[in-house]
Structure formats: C-alpha cells, structure tokens
Amino acid sequence: MLALGNTTLTKKEYHEGTYRLMEEHRFFTGYAKELLKDGKIKNMKKLSKKKEALELESPEITEKAGTTKGMQTLLRLTSQNHIQLSEIADSKANILISVNAIIISVILSVLLRKLQTDPYLGIPTAVFLLSSVVTIIIAILATRPKVTMGTFEDDDVVNKKTNLLFFGNFHRVSQDKYERAMRQMMKDSDYLYSSIVQDIYHLGSVLGKKYKLIRLAYNVFMIGIVVSVIAFAVAVMINSGPPPETVTTNTSGSPF
Template sequence: MEPTLTQKPAKAEIVKQAKAYVQALLEEKLPAQLVYHSPKHTATVAKEARALGEAAGLAEADQEALVLAAWFHDVGYIDTYDGHEFRSAELAGEWLSEQGYPPERVVLVQQLIKATHRDATRETELEQLLVDADMSNMGRDDFFANGELLRAEWEATLGKTYSNPDWAENQLAFLCAGKYYTKAARERYEEQLKDNVKEQRKQLKKTEKKKKKKDEEATGTFAEPKRGIETMFRTMYSNHMKLSDMADKKANMMISLNAVLMSLIITYFGAKLGSKTAALSNVGIIRNPIIAVPMGILLATALASVITAILCAQPDVTSFKWLKRSPQIATNRRVNLLFFGNFSKLSLDDFQHGMTEIMGQKDALYTNMVTDIYYLGDVLTKKYRLLRLSYTIFMVGLILTALSFGIALLYKA
C-alpha cells in the first residue's frame, strides 16, 4: 500500500527527515554571529557521532537515537545561548513527537542532548559517545581554524575579547583539560589531540615572543637604547634651545626699544629744564601742566617694560647647595651633572666620579638627561612669563598714554 500524507515516516527515514528539518531551521533562524556553532558544526557532529556509533558497535535503534541527538543538539541556539541544550531537547521532543516517534525514544534523545551541557554527568555509553562527538574538534586537524571562529563568536555574542597570548593560553588549557570518554573516541582522536597540544604550545611560545618583542619596541630598554629615544632627546634639546633664543631676542628688542624711548624723553626734558628761561617761557609743560600726565605714563611704561625684559634676558643658573653631601650624585633624580650650574659646585674628583657612573649606567644617563630637560623647561617658563609681562605692560602703557594725551588735548582746547 502506498503511504498517505497522514502516515508517519518510517524509522529508517527519520534521520533523513531530521537532517533536512534541522538544516532548514538553522539556515533560517540561527543568528548570523554564531560562526562556530553553525550548520556546518552540527553536520560535523552528526557525522562524527555516526562514525563513533559504528566503531562502538551500537544496535540500530541506539545508533539512530545517537545520530538524531547529534542533529538536534545545538538547535536551541536559535532562541538562547547559555543553556541552549535544554531548549534543544525541547525542540527535538516537539518535532519527534509530531513525527510519531516512540515516546520512550523521544525521552532518550532528549537525555542525550542534555548530556552535552558542561555541568551534566555522562553515565551511559550513548551520552558519552555524543559528548565525544561534540568535542571531536579537539582531536581533528581543523582545531585551530575552528578555534578562531569560536573566538570571533564569543566576541560578537558574549563581548569576550582575548589578546593573542590570552587566547593561546585559553586554548592550551582547554586541550590539556579535555578528555574522551569512550574507547572509540580515543582511538579516533587521541593522536591528533596530542599533536594539537604540541602545536598549541609552539604557538603560545611564538605569541609570547612576539608580544615581548612588540613591548620592547614600544617602550625600549635602558640596556639597549633605541634610535627613537635618542631622536626624542635630540629634538627636545633643539626645541628648548630655539625657544630660549627666541625669548632672548624678543627681550632684547623690548630693552632696545624702551631704552631709546626713555633716552629721548629724559634728554628732551633735561635739555628744556636745563635752561631756566626756556623752562619758564617755552616749555609746553609749564604753559599746559596737564601734558605731563601722558609723558609720565609713557616714561613709567618704558621703565617697567625694560625692567621686566632685562629680568627675562638675564642668565638664570640653578644650583644646589647640598650637592656635595649627596651620596649618589649620578643616580639622584634632582641632580643634573650635565649642567654647569650643578657640577660647578663639585670638586673635580667628585665630578669625574659622577660622570664615570653615568657613562657606566644607562639608566643614570637617561636620568640626568631627563633632569636637564626639566630644568631647561623651568627656566623657559620663567623667561616667557616675564616676557609676556613686559609686552603686556608696554601695550597697556601705550594705550593709557594715548588716552591721556587725547584728554590733555581736549582739556587744552
């Protein structure tokens, strides 16, 4: 008799029906970020489960239950990630019941699927065979490629990120802790598992060496200075010298300008006031005394501006009175033997001893160079503060002079 549409599929066909159903379900509903627990992974586990069952000599019914459980063991990922095994068992039970599969066999398939949970106890041979098939990845030559897929999946799904050394350590720990329950699985995967452990150890060593080399290139070492460090110090010294020279030139310009201005004002009024007759009859200040206000402001401005400019341009040498009492001159972070303001307080013997220490210890050399740059920057800060003050005084003084002169003209008119 030909089967009708209402008839249930024969037991020999149930595995093919399950394969088609699971593949369609995963293709349609499985989240795209699950690049490891993909339809390919499910098909591989089903294939390995069939091979292990045949190697173990399972009865036909048990072989069928094992392969069915393998096809359904990850379908729960369409709804949840953690604890997907229990959802997989539910979905498997629903579909198998709809197909008229015997209830006791449905329960067996569900028990096998639940056994793949990380905390489950695997007591029966079927449970152990399914878990071995699920973990067959450890003993296959595609372990490392699949590992990268799992790494990407965890990052996209769980937000777990690993550096290369961390991931290598994680994978090595996983391989070392992994085991196969059944004789069939050990015979099929154990040799490749050992090879994978060896290869993972090699990769971990290579990764650690690369990380160490990268860290050394990024930070450098005192034992072997890098060209980048030397370039940095050379550039910093050059920039400090240029800034110091610029400040001195600007200060000299203010000194010259204000000195000339003061000389003209004093010379003019000195010559006028030197003659009593001229002072009484011709000087504008006598005829219009208010004109003395802008002239006085201009003179005070020039005086204040030239004083601050002189303070900016004058040499500033830092020194330490306690330098001779320092027991470790070369390694003291506050002492700079490369600057004459410090070492001029030392005796020749102490200076030679300190320089010998610097030349013999790279960390002492860098300490002194850093200290030298620090005090150069401290001097520059003072210079530019005084220079800014000089220019500000000059600018404000000129404005006040112009305003007061205008007021004086209005008053005279």
C-alpha cells in the same frame, strides 16, 4: 634589571612571570591544599600589589631601548627645541629692553623740557615713563639667570639624586671630581637617560616662567603705549583752545 641565566628581565616582567606561575600552579593532595593554600594566596596578593606599584611608576628606560637611534634623536631634538625657544625668549626680552631704554632717554631729554612751557603734558609723560620702566623691569626678570649652589656629594651620584648635565649642580666642583662622577653616570644607562630627561624638564620649566614674564612685559608695554597716546591726545585737546585775549586799559585819559 634582573639577570636569570642568560636572560635579563625587568622587575615588572619578573613579578608578572612569577604571578602567572603561581596562578597556574595546582596542589594535588588534600594535605598540601590545607597546609599551603593560605600561604600561596598571601604571596599572590603581595605579588599583585608589587605589580600595581610598578605599573604606577614611570617605565624604565632599558639599555636596549635607550641606545636606539630613535630615542637619541628624540632627546636631542627636544633639547635643541628648548634651547632655541630660550634664545627666542631672550631675543624678545632684549628687544623690549632696547626699545624702552630709547623711549626713556627721549622722554628725559625732550619731554621734560617741554613740561616747563607745557605743564599739562606732565601726566601723559609720567604714564609713558612709568610703563617703560615697568616693562624693562619685567623683561630683565625674564632674562635674569638663577644660579644654584653648584656642588654635589659622592652619595648623590651613587643614589642618582643629582643631575650632572646641569651646570648649576657642578660649577663649583673640581674637574677631577666631576669627571669621576660623569664616568660613573655614563656606565649606568638608566641614570644617564634619566638625567637627560630631567634636564629637558627643567629647561621646559624655566621656559614656562620666562615666556609668562615676557608676555606680561609685552602686555604692559602695549597698554602703556595706548594709555599714553590717549592721555597725550586728551591733554592737547583740552589745552589747545585759542589763547585768552589780553585786555588793555587806557589810563592816559586820551580817547586815542
């Protein structure tokens, strides 16, 4: 932001205004044209490059735009939606963990005993057990938290390089240091809203990884169930024939 008298301009507005001024400017004497024309062209090229660079950058969130209710509502709803989606993902992962834990306990307590009398159930049981264990591992990976160092330096706040809204950046910092940094951030609306946007972005990144793992866990669970049922059915069909007849041999010599 640039202050010009009582008017506040952004860098983009300032460079655009300066460029228009130089475009409209004319030299009236031959001496001025000969002496200053080349310098004017060079300066206009520099301004043009600065304009292009500013257009490629992300638009600034001005104090006027950032304090509107629409902007605040947008950021608040987006953040709430991300948090709700994260809770849904955790709930789905917990369901998978609970169901497969019950399945494993049943397998260990019931089916393993059956293997002593029905050894042909070994392969289906192993497939069922393996799919449940893999599903639990993937679900745990989806819900396992990742904690960063939890510290920041004063220069990071001055240079706007740290996000004070994420606990992973300050959980090992003293309360006084964090309060000072927060007060400094709240004085700078651009830094404040930039931190909110960064927080939403990181929430989305975590959600993307979490939902990919949960989808993988559900796929493994589904495929494991199907393969296990088929394996059990095949094993039972193969071994469900009539029991072999026992042939007794009469060694007494009697016809009866």
